[in-house]
Amino acid sequence: MPRYTNAAVYRRASESTLPTQPALDPDSGAIVAINAVQAPEPSTGLGAVGGAVAGGMLGNQIGQGRGRTLATIAAAIGGGLSGNGIEHEVRKTTNYQVQLRMADGSYRNFSYSSQPELAAGEPVHVDGDTLTAS
Numbered sequence: 001m002p003r004y005t006n007a008a009v010y011r012r013a014s015e016s017t018l019p020t021q022p023a024l025d026p027d028s029g030a031i032v033a034i035n036a037v038q039a040p041e042p043s044t045g046l047g048a049v050g051g052a053v054a055g056g057m058l059g060n061q062i063g064q065g066r067g068r069t070l071a072t073i074a075a076a077i078g079g080g081l082s083g084n085g086i087e088h089e090v091r092k093t094t095n096y097q098v099q100l101r102m103a104d105g106s107y108r109n110f111s112y113s114s115q116p117e118l119a120a121g122e123p124v125h126v127d128g129d130t131l132t133a134s
Helices: 007-016 046-059 065-090
Strands: 028-040 092-102 107-112 123-127 130-133
Touching: 046 065, 092 123
Parallel strands: none
Antiparallel strands: 028 092, 028 123, 092 107, 123 130
16 A cells, blocks of 8 residues: 655645745725715705795785785795705715725725825825825
8 A cells, every 4th residue: 555645744845835925015905986975064044044035025026915915924935945945955065985995805985075186096005094196
């Protein structure tokens, strides 16, 4: 019967001849996407007040007596709602969300209040909450 070498000795000999992989930098990655995200700011109420005043003035031009009063109230309510909606559409902030694919395959997201001077596909280095081009 043939004799074989101990498997542990064989395994150690073959492992020593394998090339070693370079260590991954855990703080390096590449930009996958940069997205602009708009979010409404809290309303000040000026749009609602201005809309209510304008609506009330227009409603006061319609009808006579109780009809005029009802038209004024309805137009003021409608104008206030419209003014508030318009203010929400006008008052928005834009944030930029940067998505990275890290060297280890994981993903990280960063948010900036102004557009970063980076582009999709660009390699970057993470230092705390900031990104720098590598």
